[in-house]
Amino acid sequence: MLNNYRIYRRKQEIGSRITRLHNTEQLAVGLLDSGTPEQLTEALDWYVLSMNYSLHVVTQEGRFDIPHMQERYKDVTFLVFTTHTFTGEKINAVANECRTNLFLIVRSDTLLVTFDGQQLFSAMAESDHPSAICATLANAYREIVPCCRIPRLVDRNLDPDADFPRLEANESLPTLYPVMCLALYDRALFQRLRGFDENIHSEYWQALDFGIRCHLLGYTVEISNSLLLQFPDRESVIEDRSEAQGFERCYTKALSVQQVNGKNIARKYKGYTDNEVYQTEVKKRMLWLQKLDFHQLCERWPKENA
Template identity: 65%
Template sequence: MANNYRIYRRRVDLGSRISQLHSTEQLAIGILDTGTPEQLIENLNWFVENMNYALHVVTQEDQLDIPAMQEAYKEVTFLVFTSMTFTGEKINAIANECQTSYFLIVRSDLLLVRFDGSALFSLMAEREPPAALAAILANSNKEIVPSLRSPFLNGKLLEPKSHLPSLDAPHPQPTLYPVMALGMYDRALFQRLRGFDERIHSEYFQALDWGIRCHLLGYTVKATPHLLMQFADRQSIIEDRSESDGFKRCYTKALSIEQINGKNLIRKYKGYVDKDALSDEVKKRLLWLQKMDFPQLVKQWKLPDEEQS
């Protein structure tokens, strides 16, 4: 898909430019401009002062005075979309432009309460690293909210269950996808998995589709208390799970393959079929790459209480 954004790159001094030719920066931080201009500026000031990583702001035309912002934040790259777009496309843009080993997705209307860099980088460098480390989320009352998800089919409907994460769990806890796509991603693996599906017009279904794809292809997504974010102005943190344009692409990719005796077979999921996704994604790619089917994923999933027992 053609780029729908303009890039205003950070102004890096010559010495830094030369050193970066010989090394890959470890982490980029992508700040999604989802709040007020005041919240974005407050966030940027905090990140510039506290986080020595490449900063990228993703915003929309006419939201900000970009020349003024560039002058005030010379170390920040701005990705400016020319029209309204969904979270997945914004994150794909960050992954395309950041040129780092990992990238962290945050929002301008939340606070990064806990970022234990050494622990997070260690988890991402394990022998079988997760595709992403999902953030644990808290509300304005500083209460941890159910931000773990497990796979579940309610009749014919994909309806992941929600669980409360433990801040005392000795190991990262499995989750189906990062809620609101908030978390730290392995950039190379993210792109190998082909990122978020931009033909799905829903933040929730984009994240769900990506997470299911990770697990069915043999990768994992984990949640860890080393990464904690708080919505300071929101007591209730609810995903919009309503059916939007392209949501059937998620159903088709998740549920159109049945594995029998280790062999993948096409099975049309009646009522929730996207013909393009079935032809271009399932038949051409997933059929040969998928390690298990969705019912197997549900069956083998360990819920949080089972993890801790």
């Protein structure tokens, strides 16, 4: 048992294991079990057949017969959580276990319509590459949905704007965070940024916190049509933005550092605040590492996307 999940590793031959000890694989796919068991097996069949990359399924205990699935999918690693878990913790587990340079997060209730590996790998090989390339999302009617996010503060509330990603072929644009955490991530950078905050009990607030943290620490997050996922059974693709346990952690990290004359100053945000996070995260880490504050992020955001 590691953390609160069990690992059922893929059945590799000894020679294959030894080879992989000396060669870091480029990409792992993390498949989140987010739909029905039938959708998971359909997705697994497709990924095993169509993508020759390390495959990790993230699921919950009791969903299906693990030994049977291991026998059916010998080259798949299963990460099985023992309790209900939020998306960020699942993705942190993939990052911990995959041992690859990059990892792609997808869901079993989505279809991977476009994965331009050459374009995506090239973009992530640049010296100033983004921390994550987010997926463009489409609904059941193959319509692109507003999945580009723009930083915005409304009446002291974090309220990112949503827009359609106006993208030409092989183009990317800045976005605030990966919607539903669906993206291609740089594993080393993801872990340097300490991944998703597991003390936030909401997929939306976890994703928002991660994205804002990336930007404030001087990294970027982009959205690209080289990576396109479709929700074949959903007419609308929306996030649950309701307040959840730990959401104050996001506010505290996002808004408690202000830059004045090029110098970072810690000031408690006059709104939602987590005092422990303010002391341990803001004053001891964010204060010294931030490159800009949230207000500057909003001001400097490309106007054509704002």
